[in-house]
Amino acid sequence: MAKHSSTGLISVQKRWPLIIILLCITLSTAIVFFIRASFDSCNSQQYMENNKISTQIHSFESSKSGKSSAESETPLSFMKSKLVLLVSHELSLSGGPLLLMELAFLLRAVGAKVVWITNQKPTESDEVIYSLEQKMMDRGVQVLSAKGQDTVDIALKADLVILNTAVAGKWLDSVLKENVPRVVPKILWWIHEMRGHYFKLEYVKHLPLVAGAMIDSHTTAEYWKNRTHDRLGIKMPDTYVVHLGNSKDLMEVAEDIVARRVLTEHIRESLGVRKDDLLFAIINSVSRGKGQDLFLRSFYESLQLIQEKKLQVPPIHAVVVGSDMNAQTKFETELRKFVVEKKIQDRVHFVNKSLNVAPYLASIDVLVQNSQARGECFGRITIEAMAFQLPVLGTAAGGTMEIVVNGTTGWLHPAGKEGVQTLAKNIVELATNVETRLAMGKKGYERVNEMFLEHHMSHRISLVLKDVLRKSKNYA
Numbered sequence: 001m002a003k004h005s006s007t008g009l010i011s012v013q014k015r016w017p018l019i020i021i022l023l024c025i026t027l028s029t030a031i032v033f034f035i036r037a038s039f040d041s042c043n044s045q046q047y048m049e050n051n052k053i054s055t056q057i058h059s060f061e062s063s064k065s066g067k068s069s070a071e072s073e074t075p076l077s078f079m080k081s082k083l084v085l086l087v088s089h090e091l092s093l094s095g096g097p098l099l100l101m102e103l104a105f106l107l108r109a110v111g112a113k114v115v116w117i118t119n120q121k122p123t124e125s126d127e128v129i130y131s132l133e134q135k136m137m138d139r140g141v142q143v144l145s146a147k148g149q150d151t152v153d154i155a156l157k158a159d160l161v162i163l164n165t166a167v168a169g170k171w172l173d174s175v176l177k178e179n180v181p182r183v184v185p186k187i188l189w190w191i192h193e194m195r196g197h198y199f200k201l202e203y204v205k206h207l208p209l210v211a212g213a214m215i216d217s218h219t220t221a222e223y224w225k226n227r228t229h230d231r232l233g234i235k236m237p238d239t240y241v242v243h244l245g246n247s248k249d250l251m252e253v254a255e256d257i258v259a260r261r262v263l264t265e266h267i268r269e270s271l272g273v274r275k276d277d278l279l280f281a282i283i284n285s286v287s288r289g290k291g292q293d294l295f296l297r298s299f300y301e302s303l304q305l306i307q308e309k310k311l312q313v314p315p316i317h318a319v320v321v322g323s324d325m326n327a328q329t330k331f332e333t334e335l336r337k338f339v340v341e342k343k344i345q346d347r348v349h350f351v352n353k354s355l356n357v358a359p360y361l362a363s364i365d366v367l368v369q370n371s372q373a374r375g376e377c378f379g380r381i382t383i384e385a386m387a388f389q390l391p392v393l394g395t396a397a398g399g400t401m402e403i404v405v406n407g408t409t410g411w412l413h414p415a416g417k418e419g420v421q422t423l424a425k426n427i428v429e430l431a432t433n434v435e436t437r438l439a440m441g442k443k444g445y446e447r448v449n450e451m452f453l454e455h456h457m458s459h460r461i462s463l464v465l466k467d468v469l470r471k472s473k474n475y476a
Helices: 012-025 045-049 075-079 095-109 127-138 149-157 166-186 218-232 248-255 257-271 292-308 330-341 358-363 380-387 398-402 417-432 434-451 454-475
Strands: 083-088 113-118 142-144 160-164 187-191 212-215 239-241 278-283 316-323 348-352 366-369 392-395 410-413
Touching: 075 095, 075 454, 083 095, 083 149, 083 166, 095 113, 095 127, 095 160, 095 454, 113 127, 127 142, 142 149, 149 166, 160 166, 160 454, 166 187, 166 454, 187 454, 212 218, 212 454, 218 239, 218 398, 248 257, 248 358, 248 380, 257 358, 278 292, 278 358, 278 417, 292 316, 292 330, 292 417, 330 348, 358 380, 366 380, 366 417, 380 392, 380 434, 392 398, 392 417, 410 417, 417 434
Parallel strands: 083 113, 083 160, 113 142, 160 187, 187 212, 212 239, 278 316, 278 366, 316 348, 366 392, 392 410
Antiparallel strands: none
16 A cells, blocks of 8 residues: 555654654655555445445444553464465555555564565566565565465465455466465455456456455445456455554654654745645645646636635645656656646645655645545555644545545545536635634544554454464365
8 A cells, every 4th residue: 555654763752863864764766655554444334235246345343432452462463473475466665565565564573474575576676676675674574586486385385375456366377376276265365456457357366266355445345346246257255344544653753743843844945835835735656547637727726716816825835745856757747837837836846756755744734635536445645644633635536535524634526627626615715714724634633543543453454364364274
């Protein structure tokens, strides 16, 4: 799941080593968004009432006050000695594989036996894949080839098999072949995709037979339920809606005033901006679906509005985190061309891919989550920003609507060109009203503590896995 890491953060008692590590990491050139998954589910009653298809969608309520029992115990301890096979369609620095890695480490921490396979690998050597596999092996995760009898044997012996993303479904027929019927009853299928081109029968034909599907938001779960029925004529299995969240490590950084101040000074100095300047950042892989082009158009319009109305505000800047200095895509070239044409080079900053988004969250003033079309399946970067008490300007689409409380923790705007003007006005509003900016940030932080912390994940993932294991046992 970004957009959300494999970067471990040292506890607050070791503050200065933490700061040094974070500052060094910001110079790296690979994206790893903090991947600390946390479970939560909003009330899904509205979906159940309008449910035209008989798929059952499970929803778990979050504790909104006090500490849950999950904070004082290890709810995943029942997974000790269980054999778990994790199947990823790829191994890269994108959200899905990293989120599955995070789950692998959680399972290893309670003594589960975890085996990882990657279905699609490039033929040539890849430094990122090598690094991530090494990290997993260092944490006790066994890495196997996606094909071969050893892999088939593990799948047959496993107590639980987790497929990650819809595309991973291709592995079933290509590797398991005649053994598919023996494995599907113990599969939990973790789905993150929101795009229509993933709805192919070759990917998901076995989906109705698995023990359950786990999806990151109610919006996505409803979309998959209706789309599989209407387009493919198949029924979703029992579906568990989960929300991602922030780890204790991330929260420690967000709540460490000294660390944040040092990180802020470092990042702002590297960008060439002053401490009183206002930074509006979009932190995602640079692609059209993430909406960096529309964000920059909105930002340009906000500059025009400030000039036309002669508003007295500190200089505002747009920060685009997720660039690739070594291999600029056609889309990124278009972005840079737009900036030059509008003569706003001094106000727009392209930041190369970074191993750690925490330094940027510590140094900006507002996060813009501008994913287009159906939006983000969830959008982990949103709750990470809220942990740093940042207001969020997000598209009214996808999982963002289940995170951002419009008018309270930020503002929502329409996706597409229709949202450009609204986003521009929202940027101006937050630039001119510091009280609103701070109040929204505070409310966002409170919402994170109520709904999106690690102990929510630990408790709710245990409920999902227990249910899937029960079904598998009953089938056997």
